[in-house]
Amino acid sequence: xxxxxxxxxxxxxxxxxxxxxxxxxxxxxxxxxxxxxxxxxxxxxxxxxxxxxxxxxxxxxxxxxxxxxxxxxxxxxxxxxxxxxxxxxxxxxxxxxxxxxxxxxxxxxxxxxxxxxxxxxxxxxxxxxxxxxxxxxxxxxxxxxxxxxxxxxxxxxxxxxxxxxxxxxxxxxxxxxxxxx
Amino acid sequence: xxxxxxxxxxxxxxxxxxxxxxxxxxxxxxxxxxxxxxxxxxxxxxxxxxxxxxxxxxxxxxxxxxxxxxxxxxxxxxxxxxxxxxxxxxxxxxxxxxxxxxxxxxxxxxxxxxxxxxxxxxxxxxxxxxxxxxxxxxxxxxxxxxxxxxxxxxxxxxxxxxxxxxxxxxxxxxxxxxxxxxxxxxxxxxxxxxxxxxxxxxxxxxxxxxxxxxxxxxxxxxxxxxxxxxxxxxxxxxxxxxxxxxxxxxxxxxxxxxxxxxxxxxxxxxxxxxxxxxxxxxxxxxxxxxxxxxxxxx
Numbered sequence: 001x002x003x004x005x006x007x008x009x010x011x012x013x014x015x016x017x018x019x020x021x022x023x024x025x026x027x028x029x030x031x032x033x034x035x036x037x038x039x040x041x042x043x044x045x046x047x048x049x050x051x052x053x054x055x056x057x058x059x060x061x062x063x064x065x066x067x068x069x070x071x072x073x074x075x076x077x078x079x080x081x082x083x084x085x086x087x088x089x090x091x092x093x094x095x096x097x098x099x100x101x102x103x104x105x106x107x108x109x110x111x112x113x114x115x116x117x118x119x120x121x122x123x124x125x126x127x128x129x130x131x132x133x134x135x136x137x138x139x140x141x142x143x144x145x146x147x148x149x150x151x152x153x154x155x156x157x158x159x160x161x162x163x164x165x166x167x168x169x170x171x172x173x174x175x176x177x178x179x180x181x
Numbered sequence: 182x183x184x185x186x187x188x189x190x191x192x193x194x195x196x197x198x199x200x201x202x203x204x205x206x207x208x209x210x211x212x213x214x215x216x217x218x219x220x221x222x223x224x225x226x227x228x229x230x231x232x233x234x235x236x237x238x239x240x241x242x243x244x245x246x247x248x249x250x251x252x253x254x255x256x257x258x259x260x261x262x263x264x265x266x267x268x269x270x271x272x273x274x275x276x277x278x279x280x281x282x283x284x285x286x287x288x289x290x291x292x293x294x295x296x297x298x299x300x301x302x303x304x305x306x307x308x309x310x311x312x313x314x315x316x317x318x319x320x321x322x323x324x325x326x327x328x329x330x331x332x333x334x335x336x337x338x339x340x341x342x343x344x345x346x347x348x349x350x351x352x353x354x355x356x357x358x359x360x361x362x363x364x365x366x367x368x369x370x371x372x373x374x375x376x377x378x379x380x381x382x383x384x385x386x387x388x389x390x391x392x393x394x395x396x397x398x399x400x401x402x403x404x405x406x407x408x409x410x411x412x413x414x415x416x417x418x419x420x421x422x423x424x425x426x427x428x429x430x431x432x433x434x435x436x437x438x439x440x441x442x443x444x445x446x447x448x449x450x451x452x453x454x455x456x457x458x459x460x461x462x463x464x465x466x467x468x469x470x471x472x473x474x475x476x477x478x479x
Contacts, residue, residue: 051210053202062202064210073477075236075276076432083219084391089354097203 025141025178027052032065032174034149036167043077043170045070054141054178056105061115061143062097063176085156091123100143103134110135115145121154132174141178146171217302220312220351221359223434224271224279224296225468226384227398227423228442228450229361232314232349234298235273238476243269243283247443247466250456260464267445271296287444294318294343302350311350318343320446338369343447355388363400365452373406373416380404380451386427394427396436400451414455421450422458436468 030050036043047070052063067088072078082088098117111134119128132145150169151158158168221231224241235241245267249260257263269283277298284291300313322339325331342365349359361382370376384398398421405418423440441458442450443466456462 051206053206055202060202062206064203064206066213068215074474076239076472076474079219080431087354095203095206097201 023055023057024181025054025056026181027054027063027176028179029175029177030063031176032063032172034070034170034172036170038167041074043072043167045072045078045081047071050176052176052178053181054100054143054176056103056141059099059101059103061100061117062095063174064093064095066092067094068092085151085158086122091121094119094121096120096128098128100132100134105136108136119149121149122156124154126153139180143174143176143178145174148172212306214303214307215305217304217312217351220302220349220357221386222394222427222429223436223468223470225436225470226359226386226396227425227436227438228421228440228445229382229384229398229400229447230296230314230316230345230347231359232298232312232347234277234279234296234314235271235472237273237276238474239273240473240475241271241470242473243267243271243468243470245269245445245466245468247438247440247445247464250462250464252461252463265443265445283445285445285449287446287449289323290320290444290446290449291323292318292320292446311348314347314349316343316345316347318345318447320448334369341365341367341446341448345447356385358385359383361400363447363451365448367448367452371406371416373411374418374452375404375406378402378404378452382451384423392429396423396425396427398423398425402451405452417455417457418452419454419457421454432472434468434470438466438468439463440466 027050030052031046031048032050033044033046047065049069050063050065052061054061067086068082070078070081072081096117096119098115100113100115102113103111113132113134114129115132116129117127118125128147130145130147132143135142148169149172152168221233224231224233224235225243247265249257249263251259253260265286267283267285269281271279271281273279279296281296282293294316296314296316298312298314300309302312303309320341325334327334343363345361345363347359347361349357351357363380363382365378365380367376380400380402382398382400384396386394386396388394400421402420405420406416408417411417419441421440421442423438423442425436425438428435441456441462441464442454443464444450444453
């Protein structure tokens with residue numbers, strides 16, 4: 001009986017370790033950036049403090065970032081971005097929660113995948129469906145995606161008084177490298 | 182033993198059940214230091230400064246105008262027939278240290294200052310209630326010229342100094358308040374003035390929209406001479422009061438102002454304001470700034 005108990009214990013111990021080690025990936029490098037063509041000035045910014053988890057078995061993925069962590073080449077633009085457009089005191093975070101489909105952990109090389117889920121920006125959540133790639137490199141996973149965000153979809157208003165013609169949409173770039181958790 | 186088995190039994194289930202990855206990320210997020218930003222739109226509240234300094238590598242050109250008194254009536258086009266001008270350049274050496282030079286037509290004054298943001302208002306991992314900026318400035322009067330009658334001024338007589346602390350808190354996104362304890366030393370004063378003068382200023386802004394705000398600024402000078410003792414309006418002194426509207430568009434800040442002061446160095450508007458706001462000697466004026474980013478952030 002005691003031996004049976006010990007075996008049982010070992011069995012569950014194994015399961016619990018196993019389930020933790022195989023499926024979860026955590027982003028060790030996660031960069032989100034965006035770019036927009038302005039008439040007067042191009043606008044670009046990079047956020048290198050994004051956090052993300054990817055579940056390779058279910059395909060579930062999520063990321064989270066602080067709007068304030070976007071760094072602009074022009075600091076004044078950064079202040080205006082936070083104060084006027086993103087209202088980051090009111091809406092400090094942006095997140096995505098969804099699923100990556102068309103992905104196989106065992107095959108190597110670049111795989112074309114699709115991500116569907118909920119993107120939250122400026123307090124507004126929209127369902128999105130964007131293309132991307134996943135590349136398996138040893139135990140590292142590189143996930144990349146490029147998609148367009150329309151400012152109006154997220155209720156981001158450009159004040160009329162701004163004489164610079166700020167583009168109504170921005171191109172977002174996602175570049176995440178995951179390692180097993 | 183049973184408990185241990187039960188625990189291990191539950192653990193893997195738990196791992197599978199945690200489908201809300203976003204919730205996990207939110208739980209794992211470390212609390213960071215949140216610094217207050219954009220406490221004010223510009224480096225000037227009205228006539229005087231705000232806690233704001235220029236960012237590293239950015240140059241601000243500031244163009245300030247003060248018209249004549251509205252009480253001049255239609256003959257003076259409510260003051261618009263006359264104008265005093267200040268042209269200045271502010272440059273951010275670092276994000277917290279700015280340097281400036283300027284020229285003001287009132288007394289043909291050249292002035293320069295250093296402005297250092299010493300402490301920043303923050304919340305989150307580090308809590309600090311206010312932002313504190315220190316300002317040290319010097320002004321040199323070119324007027325009257327040496328050869329003018331009755332001048333007899335030595336170089337040092339033309340100098341004055343300002344030391345100021347700017348203490349501000351951004352209470353909400355739309356409301357900021359600032360206190361300005363100020364010390365001014367003038368090497369040469371009129372017979373009814375003292376050389377060292379202390380003033381306490383206070384002011385603030387209320388944002389009406391994302392780009393428009395109303396502002397107010399008042400400096401109370403504790404060492405003003407007694408106006409009842411002098412007849413000549415030249416020797417009368419008043420505290421400066423300013424109301425304004427800030428309009429921000431991209432790299433510009435426009436400030437439309439109503440004030441009883443015309444000079445735009447601390448010496449001039451804190452210690453030498455000769456017009457009484459409440460007698461209607463109000464001047465329209467504006468500050469216009471344009472910021473140029475000379476160096477890009479890495």
